[in-house]
Amino acid sequence: MGKIALIFSGQGAQYTGMGKEICENSKAAKAVFDMADSIRPNTSNQCFNGDISELSITANTQPCVFTVDLAVARAVEELGIKADCVSGFSLGEIAALAFSGMLSDEEAFKLVCKRGELMDKAAKANPGAMLAVMKLPADEIEKICSQFEDTYPVNYNSPAQTVVATKEENVDALIEAFSNAKGRAKRLAVSGAFHSPFMAEAAEGLMEYMEKVEFNEPSIPLYSNYTAKPYEGDYKALVKAQVENPVKWQTIVENMVSDGVDTFIEVGVGKTLTGLVKRIDGNVKAIKVENVADLEQLK
Secondary structure (H helix, E strand, O other), X not given: OOEEEEEEOOOOOOOOOOOHHHHHHOHHHHHHHHHHHHHOOOHHHHHHHOOHHHHOOHHHHHHHHXXXXXXXXXXXXXOOOOOOEEEEOOOHHHHHHHHOOOOOHHHHHHHHHHHHHHHHHHHHHXXXXXXXXXXXXXXXXXXXXXXXXXXXXXXXXXXXXXXXXEOXXXXXXXXXXXXXXXXXXXXXXXXOOXXXXXXXXXXXXXXXXXXXOOOOXXXXXXXXXXXXXXXXXXXXXXXXXXXXXXXXXXXXXXXXXXXXXXXXXXXXXXXXXXXXXXXXXXXXXXXXXXXXXXXXXXX
């Protein structure tokens, strides 16, 4: 039997009521929500009752999605399912830091609150947009991006999808350029140009914050967004780097499969990563877990 990987959702799929059912039906999940509320009062209420506009503000999205991600992971663990390794997409990597034991739940939650606050501030200071590009290979997308100022491929999601970040005034011309190359581009509903040089100030601020944070050795391998390999070396530098550099999701999944993973369990909000895993490798099992019915299927 192959290995099991837990993969932690990123922001973008947040919705009113997320995590409520899990919280009400799992002691381990409720403990995560209680922890979040003890540090950032109203986090649970925001997840359960906040409207989508409130939940889509980066400074709110990140702590809320982190809480749901980690709560669901703890509920899966409560069933006796043991993960052999973990990874997380963008902010999901911070929840994975907690699950792997590199940071306590409290330290990881404080870190994600600071990360959300800094990225929100950077997005306002350096406005930008993100586009999901389909039907074009990554190298062709890179070539088109190089023809535009301040335009970068930032999420290498699957063979069929790459996300790019750019400044607002480039959006229409960029969509047209991808269309002319027989691709298709769709604007994402995000508040900034994440994982790009637009986030340099946030990355610096996060590094400064982490000066007083102590990291532990991981109890299981955590695959980094920045290197697509298990964390090693300077852990703080890897956390900083992923804020202002591309997420190499396709390579992460390919490396996990090469290392023996044949079952991916997406924990948290939505099923984006489950879909990406299936597009990257049709031979592995990919399951999403975000509610009680999903948990029941794991028993």
